[in-house]
Amino acid sequence: MNLTQKWDVIIIGAGAAGLMCAATVGYQGLAVLVIDHAPKAAAKIRISGGGKCNFTNLDVTAKNFICQNPHFVKSALSRYPSSAFIEMVERHGLHYEQRELGKLFCKQGASDLIQILRAECTWAQVTFSLKTEVNKVQAVAGGFQVDTSVGALSCSKLVIATGALSFPKLKASGFGYAIAEQFGLKVLPTRPGLVPLNFEGKWHERIAELSGLSLDVAVSVGGKCFHEAMLFTHQGLSGPSILQASNYWREGEPIQINLLPNSNVLDDLKQLRKQASSLNRWLGQFWPKRFMQFWLTLYPAPEDIANASDETLEAYARQLTEWSLYPSETAGYDKAEVTLGGVDTDEVSSKTLEAKKQHGLYFIGEVLDVTGQLGGYNFQWAWASGVACGTAIASSG
Ligand SMILES: Cc1cc2nc3c(=O)[nH]c(=O)nc-3n(C[C@H](O)[C@H](O)[C@H](O)COP(=O)(O)OP(=O)(O)OC[C@H]3O[C@@H](n4cnc5c(N)ncnc54)[C@H](O)[C@@H]3O)c2cc1C
Structure with missing residues (x-):
């Protein structure tokens, strides 16, 4: 596969937020490449919720999130509420069930949901490069150059969707924080969350x-x-x-x-x-x-x-x-479902998720200082921030 064209958008991280963003941007006719160093996309979705993925909650408000700026999540969540995600999975015929406190889980298994996200990305003509290491990212005229194990790639817009530090055995990394710091964005101290x-x-x-x-x-x-x-x-x-x-x-x-x-x-x-x-x-x-x-x-x-x-x-x-x-x-990051702290939300627009200090650079999902309570809120944040970012990129021309 020749990846050396100039991409409209490169998304680093094929997790929940990255896949949702990729489909949103791809549907608007933009050329999107998703890079991940893992051999398979969506590893955390697969093991989440005891294999059944608690993919959202019927009642999602800003109160369900921990973030230094408690208002930050409101914009994305209100424009892509849980009902929008439910509508999407129902369109695909997902079998799901409601459990206590409004939690929604896949009935058969999380792989059903992964298949839906894959289908969305295929229909949106998203290109993937898995098992791909990113060595260096730099801003260049008109966008970014991303040096990877499959060569130097370039794009107009770069989205960081690499998640956080929890569950390192699933290839979690602090890559997103390093990129944020490289571009002068503040990263708040991190701690394991939703952890024994x-x-x-x-x-x-x-x-x-x-x-x-x-x-x-x-x-x-x-x-x-x-x-x-x-x-x-x-x-x-x-x-x-x-x-x-x-x-x-x-x-x-x-x-x-x-x-x-x-x-x-x-x-x-x-x-x-x-x-x-x-x-x-x-x-x-x-x-x-x-x-x-x-x-x-x-x-x-x-x-x-x-x-x-x-x-x-x-x-x-x-x-x-x-x-x-x-x-x-x-019990530490090995056992933690999420990571508290991360890229300071004051550094990015709550509407577009674009870094205020670096035009064309976006941060979505868990890499940000946004942590949901237990109950499907973390995935809802991933979906909503992915869609908000994708929509903003598509409309930015
Ligand atoms: C055991 C467990 C159970 C969970 N259960 C639930 C649940 O039921 N409901 C819920 O709402 N939340 C749950 N969560 C939390 C949820 O999985 C995360 O909040 C969510 O996956 C975050 O999405 P993301 O896209 O930001 O990051 P991720 O889904 O973590 O995706 C990040 C992607 O970036 C890739 N990546 C990382 N570093 C690099 C790099 N240097 N180069 C290239 N690629 C890189 C990773 O391989 C990964 O594919 C659970 C988490 C765990 C660990």
Whole structure:
């Protein structure tokens, strides 16, 4: 394949954002080349959502995102809402299902969605160069020169869609940050997000003993509260509530766990006192036996509940609803679904995603300082930013 023509657009990164942008631009009749160093496009889509890809959410607002500028995502998301993506996948006949909290998943497998994106790119006449390393990018008269392992390529517009640092085994890289810095754009410090939390010492041992157990809890951290499942693992805590909380947790801080989020615990304890009923039996209706034993060993129930004081019941209720644990660290980028931080959104237009300091250079998807909560929001950002950028390029002439 001869790639040495001058391309209207080169997109580096054949992930969710890059593919969406490529199809959008290609449909407008522009010559688009997508480069990726991985052997296959869309690797993260394939493994996402446990292989079923939680590809969007029915209820997407700016509040579902973490970004230094909380307004930044509004423009792209409002012009390409989740309903637009749903309409597109329905047109292709995708079988999907709605799960809790408005999450939409592929019914059969994420590869169905990849096929749809591939079809869109084929119809839009997008050219791909996979297994292609990018060695150098430079601005030249009328655009950019991209030196790659398949030769020197040139384009009028260059889109960086290389994602972030999470899951390096899927060829994630900090390439986008390096390009941003090369062109004088600020990159905000990065951290693993949507990631399990690890523990050290005696808490590591205690939690590991419960490995495999899952509880319905509400986890609070940094003024946010997430009521979803929590999973005990050999290293620490995981499950949706913990992954969500990890986006807001900082080293040295505790997380607070409400172990009975569906009960009015103090009222229930007072009722038990009145009836002189067994607190253990009451707890047993909420928890598996293994957790009951663990909990009562660490935090024995008040003796003689029938005569317990208000203070005693209040203290025990707090223990059950504000269980404070101090994680030692996150499980790191190897286990993180996303990366917090990235290219400062002040450096790019929220409408076009073009860098303010470099005409013709665009940043889309996760490489930016935009992180969604768990629930399909990260893919919705990838689709919406890809479309916003593609539309802007196509209309820029
Ligand atoms: C295990 C896991 C599960 C997830 N599940 C969900 C989910 O269910 N729902 C959800 O909304 N989000 C989920 N996410 C997050 C979601 O996958 C990402 O937010 C999304 O893929 C970001 O899209 P992107 O296009 O910006 O980057 P990516 O999809 O990461 O694509 C970036 C592309 O750039 C390429 N690239 C990187 N560096 C270079 C380089 N130097 N040269 C050339 N190419 C390069 C990569 O090979 C890759 O193909 C999950 C993530 C993980 C890791």
